[in-house]
Each structure stands twice: as structure tokens, then as C-alpha cells.
Amino acid sequence: MIEMKEDQIEFLLSKAIDQVKTNGEIQLVSFTKQVNRIDPLVFFEAAKMLEKNRIFWSSTADDFCVVGVGKAYDIVANKSRYNETEKEWNKLLQEAIIHNPYEVAGTGLLALGGMSFDPKRERSSLWENFQPSRFTIPEFLLTKNNNTTYFTINIQVTKNDHPKQMLRACKQAEKKLFNTFIKIPQGVGIKSKEEKNPEAWKHSVRLAKEKIEKNEAKKIVLARELRLELKNKAEISAIIDKLIKTQATSYIFAFENGNDCFIGATPERLVKLEKNQLLSTCLAGTAPRGNTKEEDTRIGISLLDDEKNREEHDFVVKMIKRAINDYCTDIDIPGKPVIYPLKNLQHLFTPVIAKLKDKYSIFDIVRELHPTPALGGTPTEESLAFIREHEQLDRGWYGAPIGWLDSNQNSEFAVAIRSGLIKGDKASLFAGCGVVKDSDIEAEYEETNIKFLPMLSVLGG
Numbered sequence: 138m139i140e141m142k143e144d145q146i147e148f149l150l151s152k153a154i155d156q157v158k159t160n161g162e163i164q165l166v167s168f169t170k171q172v173n174r175i176d177p178l179v180f181f182e183a184a185k186m187l188e189k190n191r192i193f194w195s196s197t198a199d200d201f202c203v204v205g206v207g208k209a210y211d212i213v214a215n216k217s218r219y220n221e222t223e224k225e226w227n228k229l230l231q232e233a234i235i236h237n238p239y240e241v242a243g244t245g246l247l248a249l250g251g252m253s254f255d256p257k258r259e260r261s262s263l264w265e266n267f268q269p270s271r272f273t274i275p276e277f278l279l280t281k282n283n284n285t286t287y288f289t290i291n292i293q294v295t296k297n298d299h300p301k302q303m304l305r306a307c308k309q310a311e312k313k314l315f316n317t318f319i320k321i322p323q324g325v326g327i328k329s330k331e332e333k334n335p336e337a338w339k340h341s342v343r344l345a346k347e348k349i350e351k352n353e354a355k356k357i358v359l360a361r362e363l364r365l366e367l368k369n370k371a372e373i374s375a376i377i378d379k380l381i382k383t384q385a386t387s388y389i390f391a392f393e394n395g396n397d398c399f400i401g402a403t404p405e406r407l408v409k410l411e412k413n414q415l416l417s418t419c420l421a422g423t424a425p426r427g428n429t430k431e432e433d434t435r436i437g438i439s440l441l442d443d444e445k446n447r448e449e450h451d452f453v454v455k456m457i458k459r460a461i462n463d464y465c466t467d468i469d470i471p472g473k474p475v476i477y478p479l480k481n482l483q484h485l486f487t488p489v490i491a492k493l494k495d496k497y498s499i500f501d502i503v504r505e506l507h508p509t510p511a512l513g514g515t516p517t518e519e520s521l522a523f524i525r526e527h528e529q530l531d532r533g534w535y536g537a538p539i540g541w542l543d544s545n546q547n548s549e550f551a552v553a554i555r556s557g558l559i560k561g562d563k564a565s566l567f568a569g570c571g572v573v574k575d576s577d578i579e580a581e582y583e584e585t586n587i588k589f590l591p592m593l594s595v596l597g598g
């Protein structure tokens with residue numbers, strides 16, 4: 138275990154303080170060490186003691202998990218959010234003093250965050266605590282990658298700081314965070330459920346179909362909301378715990394903001410970058426799971442051959458192919474989808490592999506990909522305009538890119554679906570579906586009902 142000595146850390150902090158005194162720039166100091174294994178969820182629960190916002194992210198398939206606590210710095214952006222964020226991130230990296238001897242993805246100086254689905258839509262009070270785009274460099278970060286665990290402390294240094302005091306504060310926080318006696322609380326259960334305007338939603342599906350019949354669009358994704366009242370204030374770690382246990386092939390995420398928490402289990406990768414290796418996913422087209430193995434296989438086979446679902450899916454494949462074409466080489470996309478099974482439903486899935494050209498970054502790709510026709514539609518602008526006009530819901534961060542990036546050019550973004558916004562003892566769950574020319578309104582309605590299940594079931598519904 139390589140660990141930095143205290144006097145070395147003190148030296149780095151003093152150096153950083155001196156730099157702030159001379160150039161007045163935002164100065165981050167980051168140091169990482171390997172630590173003994175700890176359950177990231179126990180760490181997340183222990184972090185409650187510090188009364189700071191927490192972020193949870195796991196990609197179960199890769200045995201990868203990061204937990205962020207507090208903020209060393211927030212990159213908040215508005216209108217041209219990709220450019221603004223990239224510029225600020227690069228500037229922070231340029232000035233930062235980073236001690237991270239491990240070239241391991243997800244360790245060291247890292248930002249976690251997300252953005253709203255549509256920056257042109259006015260923000261409603263539901264999402265008042267979630268900016269149009271925010272990436273947090275957490276003060277404390279636990280990373281679990283391939284069975285090894287790392288702990289990073291990120292500090293924004295100011296000119297009046299004292300290295301010794303800072304070190305003492307860090308050590309105290311660290312002690313609290315690594316309290317392994319912490320127990321994960323129980324869930325709280327649901328008191329009541331209310332579907333928000335199901336008839337108005339069905340009407341908007343009818344209007345979307347009419348628009349498609351008139352050839353003004355080919356696909357429009359429409360979402361709706363399920364409001365819940367919980368029996369008590371939600372326990373975020375209890376929800377994460379259940380999501381991990383029930384949604385083994387999804388990303389599990391939680392972004393806390395005071396009393397609010399945006400949380401979910403999404404199967405949809407937007408993009409993963411390891412240096413220049415790019416992975417993306419086309420995921421659209423849905424059917425339920427069967428009750429027996431035979432029924433399940435039969436449903437899967439008919440989903441693969443179903444014209445309506447294939448059309449929904451193929452719009453996504455075409456768009457992603459086109460979107461990355463100028464930015465990548467060696468693009469490999471199979472000609473046919475396969476089945477991606479989840480606990481409550483199954484999807485059509487086409488993986489995308491490519492190499493990112495040197496001059497481009499994760500921000501270029503996220504900007505080009507979002508929203509794919511799995512969440513927006515085809516053509517993009519027409520479908521977005523329709524959603525703005527007819528959807529009864531402020532999507533906020535639902536359906537938008539969420540993820541992380543580190544200082545070693547690794548990053549991963551998912552599309553925030555199968556999710557909900559928790560506000561104390563209230564919750565709003567979101568689910569949408571792709572409307573195409575052969576859509577049946579009642580069948581689409583049923584599809585959204587199944588898509589509520591991953592969140593609904595872990596909340597006790």
C-alpha cells in the first residue's frame with residue numbers, strides 16, 4: 138500500500154496555498170491512497186454523519202463503484218453547458234496539484250454530475266435544487282474498481298488556509314467515513330400513489346401519432362410521472378441497497394441535494410471512454426419478462442422480430458452511428474439487435490464500439506449523442522419541440538446524461554431513466570416510451586407502467 142506521509146501532504150497543501158496567494162486561481166489539491174475493502178454503501182451511509190451531499194454511482198457489470206461526499210468544487214453551467222463545463226474542467230486540471238500513483242479509472246480528481254434533459258424548458262419547482270448542469274468534484278471519494286478500493290481527498294485551497302488544520306479536519310472526517318459498524322436502514326414503504334394526468338398523457342400520444350402519420354416526425358418519446366407519498370422520510374441507502382439487489386445489470390445512481398435525491402437504476406449506457414476506447418449503447422424497444430423460461434424466451438424472440446419495436450430501435454442505431462461518425466474511427470455496430478433482459482422487462486440492445494479521434498473529448502460525444510431517439514425522437518429538433526409543447530412534465534434530470542469523468546481521460550455517462558426524484562417523504566417517478574407510427578396508445582401506457590416498476594418495487598409499491 139503506497140501511502141503519502143503526512144509531511145508530504147502538508148508540503149503539497151503549503152505549495153497550493155502559496156500558488157493561490159500569487160495567482161488567485163481556483164486551486165485544487167487531490168491525494169489518493171489505496172485502502173482496505175469497505176462496502177461502498179456502508180461508506181455512503183456513514184457519510185450521513187458529515188451532513189454533506191452524497192453521490193452514489195455503480196456499474197455492477199464492471200465491479201465499479203464511486204461514492205462522492207461533499208464538494209471541493211461545483212462546475213455549474215447554463216446555456217452552452219458542454220463548452221462551459223469542459224473549459225472550466227480543463228482549467229481546474231491545469232492548476233490542480235494531484236497526487237495519484239494509481240492509473241486506475243475513477244480515482245483521483247474526478248467530477249460527478251448531470252444535467253437537465255432540455256435546457257430550453259423552463260425549470261419547475263420540482264427540480265429547483267437541480268441546476269441545468271452541475272458536476273461536483275467531491276471532497277471525499279471512495280472508488281471500488283476491480284476488487285481494489287481507493288480513497289481520495291480533494292480540497293479547494295484558499296489563501297487563509299492552514300495545512301495542519303486542514304489535515305486534522307480530513308483525518309476526523311476520514312475516521313467517521315470508515316466506520317464499518319454502520320447498518321443500512323430499512324425502507325419506509327408507500328402510503329399513496331397518484332398517476333399524474335394519465336388521460337392527458339394518452340392524448341399527447343395520440344397527437345404524436347397524428348404528427349407521425351402526417352410525416353412531420355418519425356418517432357417521439359413521451360414521458361409521464363407517478364407521484365408517491367411515502368410512509369416516512371426516504372432512506373436513500375435503503376433504496377440503493379434494494380436497487381443493487383434487484384437490478385444487477387443496471388447502473389445504480391443517486392445524486393443528493395439537501396432534502397432531494399435523484400435516484401435510479403438505468404440499463405442505458407450513453408458512452409464510456411477509457412482513453413480513446415469508446416463504448417455506447419442503442420437501447421430501445423421493450424417487452425415484459427415471461428413467467429416461465431419458455432414464455433420469457435418466446436417473448437424475447439417475438440420482440441426481436443417485432444416490426445414496431447425494431448423501428449423504435451433502429452432510429453436509435455442510425456442516429457448514434459451518424460452522431461459519432463465524424464468523431465470516431467473503427468466504428469463497429471452489429472446489424473441486428475440482441476435481447477437485454479432486466480428484472481421487470483426486456484429490451485432490444487445493440488452495442489457500439491469505436492475509437493475516439495485524438496482531438497475530441499467526452500464533452501463532444503455527450504453533446505452529439507444527447508438526446509438519442511431513445512429519449513427524444515427522430516428528427517431530434519421536431520421531437521423536442523413536440524415534447525416541450527405537449528408533455529405535462531418537467532423532466533429535469535430524468536432522461537438526461539449523468540455520469541463521471543476523471544483527470545486521466547476516463548469517463549462514463551448513462552441516460553437517467555428508471556428513476557425518481559425523492560423529496561423527503563414524497564417521490565416522483567418517471568417513465569417514457571417511444572411513440573412510432575404503429576404505436577398502440579394503451580400498449581404504450583402499459584409499457585410505461587412496467588418501466589415504473591424498478592423504482593416502485595424498491596420503494597415498497
Ligand SMILES: C=C(O[C@H]1C=CC=C(C(=O)O)[C@@H]1O)C(=O)O
Pocket residue numbers: 358360405420421422423449484510511512554555567568569570571588
Ligand atoms: C424512456 C424510457 O425508456 C427508453 C429506453 C429504452 C426503451 C424505450 C422504449 O422501448 O420505449 C425507451 O425509448 C424510460 O424508461 O423512461
Ligand SMILES: [Mg+2]
Pocket residue numbers: 421422423449570571584
Ligand atoms: Mg417502447
